[in-house]
C-alpha cells in the first residue's frame with residue numbers, strides 16, 4: 001500500500017504529476033539524508049490535481065544533486081492514482097486529506113496508509129511538517145495551522161502575512177502532525193501557476209536552511225479563524241446561470257478574504273427549493289440559520305462574514321465545499337486562550 005524508499009527514484013525529477021502512478025505505483029515516502037539529521041517533512045499531492053508542491057519540490061531537489069541537503073528531508077507523495085487522472089480524488093477513494101489520525105472516517109486502505117506514514121514520521125521526530133495545496137477560486141497565498149502555537153504561526157508567517165486557523169474538517173495531515181511537530185498547510189493559489197511554484201520553492205529553501213524556528217508569536221500576521229463550511233446537498237442543482245435550483249455568483253470568487261457586510265446577497269434560490277445550503281460549524285452542527293436568511297428568492301447574509309476558498313467549480317463544490325466562512329482573530333486574544 002505504501003512505498004518507503006531512501007533515494008530519489010529515476011525519472012522523478014522530470015516527471016509530470018500524471019506520470020507518477022506509472023513511476024511510483026502507489027503513495028510513496030522518500031527519505032533523503034542531509035547534514036542536519038532531524039528531517040523536514042514535506043507532503044504533496046494529497047489532492048491529485050494540486051501540483052504546485054510537486055513541481056516546487058523537483059526544482060528544490062535539482063539544486064542539491066551535487067551537494068548535500070542542509071537538512072534531511074522526508075517527502076510524502078500522496079494520491080498518485082488521482083494525479084494520473086488530474087482529479088482531486090477518484091470517486092472510489094476517500095479524500096487523502098481526511099484520512100489521517102483523528103479522522104471521522106472508518107478504516108480503509110487510505111486510513112492505513114496515513115496511519116503508517118504518521119507512525120514512521122513520529123519516530124523520526126521531524127523539524128517541521130509542510131503540506132502543500134492549491135485551491136480553485138481566486139485566493140491569496142496563505143498558510144493554515146490547526147493549533148495556535150508560536151512555532152506553527154512563525155512557519156505560516158514566513159510564507160504569507162495571511163494565515164488561517166481551523167480545527168475542522170477532521171483527519172487532515174497537518175492536524176495529525178501537530179501532535180509531534182510544528183505543522184502547516186500552504187495554500188498556493190491555483191494549480192499550474194508558475195508564481196506559486198517559485199513562491200513555494202523560495203519558502204522551502206528558507207525553511208530547509210533554518211536551524212531553529214523562532215519561539216515568539218509573529219507580529220505582522222493577519223490571522224483568520226474558520227467558523228463554518230458551506231456545502232450544497234447532492235440533490236440540489238446549481239450553476240452561475242439562473243437555470244438551476246441555486247444561482248451562485250462568480251463575482252464572490254473575487255472576494256475571498258474580504259469582509260462581506262450583513263444583507264449581502266449570497267445566492268439566488270428558485271421558488272419552492274428548501275434548505276439549498278448546509279452550513280456546518282467546527283463541531284459539525286448545522287448553523288445555517290445563524291448565517292443565512294431566505295427572502296424573495298435570495299439567500300441573504302444575516303451578519304458580516306469573511307469568505308475563503310469560495311469557488312464556482314462544480315467538481316470542487318461537489319467533492320469539497322462551496323466556501324468557508326471566517327472571522328478575524330487577534331493573536332493577543334488567542335494567546336490568552338491557550
Ligand SMILES: [Zn+2]
Pocket residue numbers: 046047050097133134
Ligand atoms: Zn488540497
